[in-house]
Amino acid sequence: xxxxxxxxxxxxxxxxxxxxxxxxxxxxxxxxxxxxxxxxxxxxxxxxxxxxxxxxxxxxxxxxxxxxxxxxxxxxxxxxxxxxxxxxxxxxxxxxxxxxxxxxxxxxxxxxxxxxxxxxxxxxxxxxxxxxxxxxxxxxxxxxxxxxxxxxxxxxxxxxxxxxxxxxxxxxxxxxxxxxxxxxxxxxxxxxxxxxxxxxxxxxxxxxxxxxxxxxxxxxxxxxxxxxxxxxxxxxxxxx
Numbered sequence: 001x002x003x004x005x006x007x008x009x010x011x012x013x014x015x016x017x018x019x020x021x022x023x024x025x026x027x028x029x030x031x032x033x034x035x036x037x038x039x040x041x042x043x044x045x046x047x048x049x050x051x052x053x054x055x056x057x058x059x060x061x062x063x064x065x066x067x068x069x070x071x072x073x074x075x076x077x078x079x080x081x082x083x084x085x086x087x088x089x090x091x092x093x094x095x096x097x098x099x100x101x102x103x104x105x106x107x108x109x110x111x112x113x114x115x116x117x118x119x120x121x122x123x124x125x126x127x128x129x130x131x132x133x134x135x136x137x138x139x140x141x142x143x144x145x146x147x148x149x150x151x152x153x154x155x156x157x158x159x160x161x162x163x164x165x166x167x168x169x170x171x172x173x174x175x176x177x178x179x180x181x182x183x184x185x186x187x188x189x190x191x192x193x194x195x196x197x198x199x200x201x202x203x204x205x206x207x208x209x210x211x212x213x214x215x216x217x218x219x220x221x222x223x224x225x226x227x228x229x230x231x232x233x234x235x236x237x238x239x240x
Contacts, residue, residue: 030205038194038206044213046189047182048221050106051174054113054181059167061114062122070129070159071151083126086119092180099184106188109181116177117170124166128159161233168225175218 034040069076095112102108132155140150182192191210198206229236 027205027208030203031209033203034194034206034209039189040194040210040213043189043191043194044217047175047178047191048217050109050181050190051113051171051178053110054177055117055167055171055174057110057114058117058121058170062118062125063163066122066125066129067151067156069126070155071147076126083122087123089119091116091119091177095180095184104184108184109178109190112181113174113177117174120173121166121170124170125163128162128166129155131162132158161229161236164229164232168222168229171225172218172222175214179214 065079069079094115098108098112098115102111136154136158137150140154145153178190179192179195182188182190183196191214194210195207198204198210
């Protein structure tokens with residue numbers, strides 16, 4: 001007697017392929033593998049340290065430069081055109097330039113992040129200093145204070161809360177730049193590397209999980225900044 005063999009095929013009925021847009025269930029089932037096999041916590045830690053290092057380098061350069069621009073008009077006249085030019089630079093397009101200058105090691109990642117931070121923070125720092133009411137400065141000069149005393153005792157203390165707010169906003173920008181910085185080195189750890197390897201080799205579900213992890217990290221760090229700001233400037237949260 002002849003034998004009949006029946007073969008069944010699963011017909012995909014979704015409009016968008018699961019390789020492009022996996023379902024929430026598929027994404028959630030991929031989380032244990034991403035956490036343990038692909039070392040998600042370690043990759044987040046590497047990225048966080050790079051963002052922190054780039055932020056510190058940028059602050060060391062930008063803060064004193066902003067003070068000079070806010071205190072001396074000649075310094076502001078020299079740097080302001082460069083600051084305006086930097087504001088129009090497409091940061092993602094600078095990745096190849098930093099690869100040429102620093103290679104693809106950790107220095108390249110930190111310097112790229114530092115440059116991105118500096119472009120963002122410098123105008124905000126200068127604006128914070130310029131928003132200090134001129135009455136305070138004139139009062140200091142009337143009482144016999146010199147430029148350094150006015151800067152140290154009047155200008156900087158009054159502007160410091162707004163400078164802190166600029167730092168808080170700027171640190172969040174780093175989580176967007178870190179993807180660009182880490183995508184150039186496949187052999188290193190980091191959330192950018194995770195996204196790139198998931199896009200090339202799979203699983204694609206990990207891309208969405210990493211993006212969620214980045215958003216959560218940015219949210220947590222922003223809350224930490226907020227708590228620190230409340231401790232440093234408690235009078236700003238007082239109800240009027």
